[in-house]
Structures are given as structure tokens and as C-alpha cells.
Amino acid sequence: MKLTDSEIGALVKTKREESLMSQVDLAHHMRASGYKWSQATVWSVEAGERTLRLNEAVDIAEHCGFKAAEFLGSSFGKQQPALRGVEMSIKALQELAEKLR
Numbered sequence: 001m002k003l004t005d006s007e008i009g010a011l012v013k014t015k016r017e018e019s020l021m022s023q024v025d026l027a028h029h030m031r032a033s034g035y036k037w038s039q040a041t042v043w044s045v046e047a048g049e050r051t052l053r054l055n056e057a058v059d060i061a062e063h064c065g066f067k068a069a070e071f072l073g074s075s076f077g078k079q080q081p082a083l084r085g086v087e088m089s090i091k092a093l094q095e096l097a098e099k100l101r
Contacts, residue, residue: 006048008057008071013046015064029063030056058094068094 003011016026023042030037035056044050052060052071061068068090 003071004048005051008052009046009048011070012042012052012060012064015061015066015070016042016046019064021064026060026063030059033059033063035059055093055097058090058097062094 016023021029023039023046026042027037027039030041035041041050045052057071058068061070
């Protein structure tokens with residue numbers, strides 16, 4: 001099942017709060033990662049009003065301490081063969097991003 005922007009935003013908010021991070025804190029981390037984010041950007045994502053890009057999702061997951069694969073929805077947990085490939089691709093992107101920093 002594909003997640004909607006609102007569901008992704010709710011996930012971001014939940015994970016951000018679980019990591020004891022404010023919207024301002026997350027915006028700061030995202031700016032440090034090279035994005036032009038403000039507290040208003042975080043609010044827009046969490047409200048489902050702004051679509052989250054894949055590279056942003058990967059960095060949010062890293063900053064908040066969860067797996068970016070959670071953005072793929074509940075069907076990911078079934079480990080369907082195509083989704084395993086996506087998980088490997090996300091991991092490869094994360095490793096490449098780390099090398100480029």
C-alpha cells in the first residue's frame with residue numbers, strides 16, 4: 001500500500017517527536033544536510049501539504065533514527081522481492097550520500 005503525503009507527514013512527525021527533536025531542530029539538521037528547510041517546511045511536510053522527496057526522506061530517517069524504508073508503506077514489511085530491491089537501492093543511496101559528505 002502506497003502512503004499518502006498526509007501519512008508520510010504523520011510518520012515524520014511521529015519519528016521526529018520520538019527522537020525528542022523539535023521542528024526547528026529538524027529544519028536545522030536538514031539545512032546542515034544542504035536543504036533549504038525552515039520550521040515552516042517541516043510543518044508543511046508533517047501536515048501533508050508538501051511532498052517529501054526521496055533524498056529528503058533518507059536524510060530525515062537518518063536524523064531521526066529510523067529506516068527510510070518505512071516511507072514505503074505497510075506492504076514493505078512483507079518483503080516482496082521488488083521491495084527488497086528498493087531497500088537495497090535506498091541503502092546504496094545512503095552509503096553514497098555518506099561518502100559524498
